[in-house]
Amino acid sequence: MNSSEADHTDHAITILAEDYAFDAPDEIPSGWTKIEFTNQGEEPHLMYIERLPDGKSVDDYAADVVVPRTEIWHEQRAGEIDRALTLMKTRAAFPEWRAERTLAGGVGVVKPGHTLEVALYFEPGSYILDCYMKTEDGELHNMEGMVRELHVTDASSDVTPPDHDIEVTLSNHEMVVEGDLTPGRHTVQVHNEEVGHNVHVARLETDTEMQDIIEWITPYNLEYFWPPAPATFIGGIHYLPEGGTGYFTLELEPGRYLFISQTTVDRDVWQEVTIE
Numbered sequence: 001m002n003s004s005e006a007d008h009t010d011h012a013i014t015i016l017a018e019d020y021a022f023d024a025p026d027e028i029p030s031g032w033t034k035i036e037f038t039n040q041g042e043e044p045h046l047m048y049i050e051r052l053p054d055g056k057s058v059d060d061y062a063a064d065v066v067v068p069r070t071e072i073w074h075e076q077r078a079g080e081i082d083r084a085l086t087l088m089k090t091r092a093a094f095p096e097w098r099a100e101r102t103l104a105g106g107v108g109v110v111k112p113g114h115t116l117e118v119a120l121y122f123e124p125g126s127y128i129l130d131c132y133m134k135t136e137d138g139e140l141h142n143m144e145g146m147v148r149e150l151h152v153t154d155a156s157s158d159v160t161p162p163d164h165d166i167e168v169t170l171s172n173h174e175m176v177v178e179g180d181l182t183p184g185r186h187t188v189q190v191h192n193e194e195v196g197h198n199v200h201v202a203r204l205e206t207d208t209e210m211q212d213i214i215e216w217i218t219p220y221n222l223e224y225f226w227p228p229a230p231a232t233f234i235g236g237i238h239y240l241p242e243g244g245t246g247y248f249t250l251e252l253e254p255g256r257y258l259f260i261s262q263t264t265v266d267r268d269v270w271q272e273v274t275i276e
């Protein structure tokens, strides 16, 4: 192994997404962390990360966030309440402590069998890793076991952010995608200028319906993250904090791709890119 390969693999951690669990370390140092993320399951998965307020654990998160969310989702799934009421009831059900959470990035929706490398920055603290996509039966993956805790210690990593050749800038009313949009493997820097945005990348086929993607990716819709996925998703960076930056590797082939954020889809903010 030459020194550049050593630099590349040093301090990288591996996280496997399975149907339905995360295989991940329990503890990492703070600072930049490189994550090799592989979806080993048969279904698409994502990884949402948030830093818990001091004193809270994954058990609190499961009891106070995942369980009430699931109960209200079941009412929506049964057709008892519409989207607006679902949103209202869910917000009312979440505990007060949740206002003190901090978004910490994560991994966008990834198709089965796909691996990408992600780089994220972590302050010391307790975090949860959560996939809240749905099974074919409409059960939440986190209720099936896809939620766990990650401790970030006071020790600091000496990892530096990777070089990148594509940049995505997210804000409340705009998404800018620029850089080397050519076939091959790229590293994308995602920078979030305002509250809690994310970006997911999907490959578009000739029969892909944009409206199906919008309905599938819009939080609290009946179709939200309920299989089948309307397109093939190949990663991204999940909810970043304001001012936050994350990196992910993106493999492009000739064709059409969609960069879309769940928080601005209702404002028709997305970018379609054609790779030649």
Ligand SMILES: [Cu+2]
Pocket: 044, 045, 046, 131, 132, 133, 141, 146
């Ligand atoms: Cu999942």
